Amino acid sequence: VSPVESLPQQERLQAFRTLCLRHGLSVTHQRWVIYEVLKSMPGHPSPEEVFAQVRHQIPAVSLGTVYKNIHAFLDSGLLREVSLHHGTLRIEANTDPHHHLVCRRCKAVFDISEADFEPLRLRDSARVPNGFVPDHFAVEVIGICDRCQQQ
Amino acid sequence: VSPVESLPQQERLQAFRTLCLRHGLSVTHQRWVIYEVLKSMPGHPSPEEVFAQVRHQIPAVSLGTVYKNIHAFLDSGLLREVSLHHGTLRIEANTDPHHHLVCRRCKAVFDISEADFEPLRLRDSARVPNGFVPDHFAVEVIGICDRCQQQ
DNA sequence: ATAGCTGCAAATCGTTTGCGCCATG
């Protein structure tokens, strides 16, 4: 439970107003409820899952509104998506061990050799969920590519 | 240019036959062309992009066949996809610095604190594409989760 | 006031599936 979530609703709303102001978004009832739902859901919800929850509080809400608001949050940088999501399947034809550089703006992906990293490993103290057996690491270096830099 | 790509076509085909045998796939003309196209394309092609290329060599090929073969490659482990692809957008509501554990089989995602990793960094010798400005790392620990383990 | 947001319904896009025919092992 993060400190923000334990604040009374009044103060959470105030914090949300500030956040929206900073990110250039206006504050609507739907947007506020969608944000609260996002923050309260465990894991990494999909738009449909968010919609289902929001519906409990605003029965007339539309799925389109949920999508529009999620994009408002992502585009303004107020929230992030879990992983680059091209919306389409991408095949990795490079079978050499390597990782990826991803441009935050245009989502272009570049390869970078695994040998370019200092060895990566979990601390001995790391607490991994029960019984999860790690196999390998996939690293994304998020940043801005040359082209996008110049615009 | 990988060594495989520079072999004459005859030998590449032979290598492909071996690969298919090892992964339990039969060898068809379409499958072979799709594989060659995948290997020859720079970057991380989408099914549509592959389809467009394959069409140059087999005008009557169908998009469905491209999808089926891509899945044959992925399911058999002959190739990988670039990144976990839920097929749906996932929102990251956790704003604490953390990384992800991803189950290869069911694609479930768990959070793991950034503090659980030994410090991650690029070697000084690392060669990053011109002008790419790194911002932060996103690590996925790929493996098998408890539930999937037991099935 | 006015620019932005909402709900609705239709459109679009990526992907999957069912089927009758054909190629591979």
Added chain:
DNA sequence: CATGGCGCAAACGATTTGCAGCTAT
């Protein structure tokens, strides 16, 4: 000759869009 793969077309699920009325600033 038996199984699996092919092309085709229809189905499907996720996401986007256009629009007319309402709301926040």
